[in-house]
Amino acid sequence: MNLMGEDFKNETVNNSKKVTRIILIAIIVLVIMIIGIIIYLLYIESSTLKLTIDGVSNENLKKILVFENDGTIYAPIKEIASYFGYESYSGEYSSKSEEQSKCYVQSENEVANFELGETTIYKLDLSKENDNYEYVSIENPVKAINSVLYISTEGLEKAFNISFQYNEKENQIAIYTLPYLAQYYNNIVLNYGYTSLKEELVNQKAILKDQLIVKKEQQKEQYGVIKSDGTPILEPKYDNITYLPNTGDFLVETDKKVGILSANKETKVQIIYDSIELISSELGLYLAKKDNKYGVIDIRGNIKIYIENDEIGVDISQFTQNNIKNKYLLANKLIPVRKDKYWGLYDVNGKQVTDFKYDAFGYIASNNNSALNLLLIPDYNVLVACKDKKYTLINTSGKELFDTVADEIYMTISGGERHYYITLEDQKIDAVEILEENGITVEKNSQNNNNSNQTKGDEE
Secondary structure (H helix, E strand, O other): OOHHHHHHHHHHHHHHHHHHHHHHHHHHHHHHHHHHHHHHHHHHHHHHEEEEEEEOOOOOHHHHEEOOOOOOEEEEHHHHHHHHHHHHOOOOOOOOOOOOEEEEEEEEOEEEEEEEOOOEEEEEEOOOOOOOEEEEOOOOOEEOOOOOOEHHHHHHHHHHHHEEEOOOOOEEEEEHHHHHHHHHHHHHHHHHHHOOOOOOOHHHHHHOOOOOEEEOOOOOOOEEEEEEOOOOOEEEEEEEEEOOOOOEEEHHHEEEEEEEEOOOOOOEEEEEEEEEEEEOOOOOOEEEEEEEEEEEOOOOOEEEEEEEEEEEEOOOOHHHHHHHOOOOOEEEEEHHHHEEEEEEEOOOOOOOOOOOOOOOEEEEOOOOOOOOOOEEEHHEEEEEEEEEOOHHHHHEOEEEEOOOHHHHHHEEHHHHHHHEEEEEOOEEEHHHHHHHHHHOOOOOOOHHOOOOOOOOOOOO
């Protein structure tokens, strides 16, 4: 019996088993390491913010976003503007200053103004022949970070007409611009039997509320409104439809008459007017034209100022340095109205507060080289009125602060500061002194509130 041979054989088998075990252990360890690496890589990937604009990844944009502890996301206004097709500038659009506490962005069709600490964004549609601004409100005010103006994502959506979707769980941000959405849905509506979307900027904004204004060519072009899934909102039977972004309603036209319908198909204003234009969505007031006469109606079609006047609203293009944003609503309370040759004032409740006796509102500078045109002294909410080439100031109750005897009431700007003066028989008087002698004091934030369009609504 060969005991040595048997022992050698057993030892060989044992060694082989040891090697096999070592290899198996190494393989298991390697697999565990690979799984660990994969899990780690997946973790790294999941913890890395992914951002796309119109479906395309953008690594640069996500680097400029600021995430606050409360979950609010901010972006630098001027820096982010270029990503959405806007140019950016310091100061304010209407006054073209270099104030660092203000900035504005501008596209081919629209301007948006921002100011430090404000929760209001003023917007001007450049595609309209209209100097009236609309405004939208945001919850978080414009803030400064390292002397740069930042705005929340809510403000980004309203200012730049974009959709900003943040999936915190997936750590993903998807941004869609209005031109991209318009092109996308313009193809989609073909599947629902419509010819196309309405192309105007104001109508494209309805897309952001899941409302598509569509055209259908039957015996003639007719328009309706649907949801993105094709569900009808308004039947395609109107000659024209215009979206009202500040209220979320629709201005509809039939047989050259217009009215207002809601997204719930409710008739808010009957289709009986030649034209309707928003004065204030906050107050629910509209300028209405019928048979070449003008009046004011409310959101339910009730008449506030009879439609019997020749003109409502002043030409604010002559008062650019006044920074007035609403030609129909001055000092937040007064509606200027002309009947025949003379002007008068109504308040926002439709009450007449002055007689029709003024030749014009505002002072147009002529002789004084340093004088600037003046319509409103905003901090004090008083209006310049002219009669027989003499001037006075009117408060928001319609009361003249003094007889119509002044030769001039004008504004100057020196060192960036605005000053207001009254001249009477070659005497130059500080207008602020006169106002304060009459017990009129500065109203906080009056310039922003009183010069605004007051067109806050569904876009908020």
